[in-house]
Amino acid sequence: MYKKQFTHKEFIANMRAVAIDGINNAHQGHIGMALGASELFYSMVGEVLKFSPKHPRWFNRDRFVLSAGHGSMGLYSLYHLMGLLTLDDIKAHKLYDSKTPSHPEIEKLHYIDASTGPLGQGVAMGVGMAYSNKYLSNQFNQKDFKIIDHNVFVLCGDGDLQEGVALESLAFAGTNKLSSLIVVHDYNNMQIDTSATEVNNVDFEKYFESIKFNTIILKNNKPENIIEALKKAQKSTRPTYIQVRTTIAFGTKVADTPKGHNGILSEKDTIEYKENLGLSHTNVFEYDPKAYDFGAKLLKSKANLYARWEKKLAQYKEKYPQLAVKLEKILNKEKSFDFSGFKFQKTNVATRDYVDEIMKFMDTHHQNFVGGSADLRGATKVGFDSDKNIKYGIREFAMSAINNGINLHSGLTTFGATFLVFADYAKAALRLGSIMELPNITVFSHDSYQVGGDGPTHQPVEQVTALRSIPNYLVFRPADENEMLNSFKYALALKNTPSAIISTRQPLKSFNLQKDDFKAAYYVHHARNAQVNLLASGSEVELVDKVAQKLAKDGIKANVISVPSLQLLLKDEKLIENLSLDKLPNFAVEATNDPLWFKLAKYNKFDAHLAHDFGHSAPGDFVYELNGFTKENILAKVKSFLSK
Structure with missing residues (x-):
């Protein structure tokens, strides 16, 4: 039949x-x-x-x-x-x-x-x-x-x-x-x-x-x-x-x-x-x-495809052994970024200039990474002279989603970059990358009111807040070159967590106290018998250091604590204890509107001076001062805070 x-x-x-x-x-x-x-x-x-x-x-x-x-x-x-x-x-x-x-x-x-x-x-x-x-x-x-x-x-x-x-x-x-x-x-x-x-x-x-x-x-x-x-x-x-x-x-x-x-x-x-x-x-x-x-x-019908390729790979290893070693590192997603020979050539400059030096070193000393900026290499300092450079065009969303795809495909490390205020354009892809645990790194420059003349459309106040709110997404806001280098080292070592590194257009004072391993927070100034902790990240560390110096003249001893990663600090109870955040009143200063700082309130008396509104088309220092980021205003606020 x-x-x-x-x-x-x-x-x-x-x-x-x-x-x-x-x-x-x-x-x-x-x-x-x-x-x-x-x-x-x-x-x-x-x-x-x-x-x-x-x-x-x-x-x-x-x-x-x-x-x-x-x-x-x-x-x-x-x-x-x-x-x-x-x-x-x-x-x-x-x-x-x-x-x-x-x-x-x-x-x-x-x-x-x-x-x-x-x-x-x-x-x-x-x-x-x-x-x-x-x-x-x-x-x-x-x-x-x-x-x-x-x-x-x-x-x-x-x-x-x-x-x-x-x-x-x-x-x-x-x-x-x-x-x-x-x-x-x-x-x-x-x-x-x-x-x-x-x-x-x-x-x-x-x-x-x-x-x-x-x-x-x-x-x-x-x-x-x-x-x-x-x-x-x-x-x-x-x-x-x-x-x-x-x-x-x-x-x-x-x-x-x-x-x-x-x-x-x-x-x-x-x-x-x-x-x-x-x-x-x-x-x-x-x-x-x-x-x-x-x-x-x-x-x-698909069962023998892998075995055939494995046989082909064995032949490739025999014929091109050096290339095969490099390929296997990518296939195995091996990461190795050695900065032992690296030394900054500049100091007391905008933190984006440190990014520039790091990118140039990586381009000539390391493999297995690609990336670039959304048509902002000159401004963000992210890009490469070799074929590692990706010209995304003015496409922030696509840049971040494309980098997710690169991460999914291979063991290549990816970089993206744009102005911080344009993080909104990229955020949906950053969120999806966090869900998939893809360790993409995005550098966001021009980080605060200090952008100045470009006006409120380009002065970010809420972007760091939004980025920190994404689960499994780390934000670093370095204050000087050593914090920048250590932030890069930390981010490059991450296997399942994407991250953002925030940089400035304006020059910042170099403290250079974080010499070795990355620290989520550390003393810039540790006062004996301190009465208050002053905390800040990035641009505002120099400001609170000046406030601490004036407080000392007025008989009030203050610790100055730089916080390159607020998220990691809040997860580290031991570090919180070592920095006496549970023993002293804490006052934070940051040119963002991030309420995450107030999680420190459970340890001791706490208050903060944060950004509260959009900026203006005016010089950066003027806008900064207009929003209360001055030594005099912070000094008065800290004294009032301690008197309550």
């Missing part, structure tokens, strides 16, 4: 059944993409994507970024039928600590290459991965030996391509000819409130051609056509955009309408839906055994 062959169409129907069961079981979810883009998930991940089931973090695997993270169940359903997720994992969709969270998370499942959900950022991270891929390929591939030869696939939706961060990063990708990047657009033309064309009537073919992409437009979503397009894209010398016409919430009563974006189906509608797909198994969480066999064959 003739035995009918199980087809990819039947397999995709089973994927849709798994997806709707998982979403229904969670009592909420996004059915639209999970059901509408099944052919895309199958073609991209099941058929084309190069990865290793047993070695999911294999470096030379293809990367897959689901930028439209709300479509996660479309991916999870495929992984389940391929044997990478259990049925219990599908049932645990959206539950605490499951492998199948609402939006993909890298720490939950090894087969996820980026945590996504905030639309547009997945596109930008994919661009970062492709940049890292190109950079490392240029470093290690030889004419006769391509040891790095993978692609970065990004699956995005209509919403992604309305977000500025995606458009910023795509322009960057075209400019930098990131040929390993393949962006697939799930073009269903529907979103939560409207059709996409009602709010974004863009000719994407012309748009992507204008930013130097290879473009492929598919009028249907047949897997054979998608696979052919993907294979064609892999041969392109430019990044590729593939548009695939799909139907949101395919096959349901809300298909091709805004209501199809999210929701669940009733039990009756679910059974009817499965029947309409041609499935004989309509019970919840029951699927055709042939679908599992089909998925197992997809997985088996």
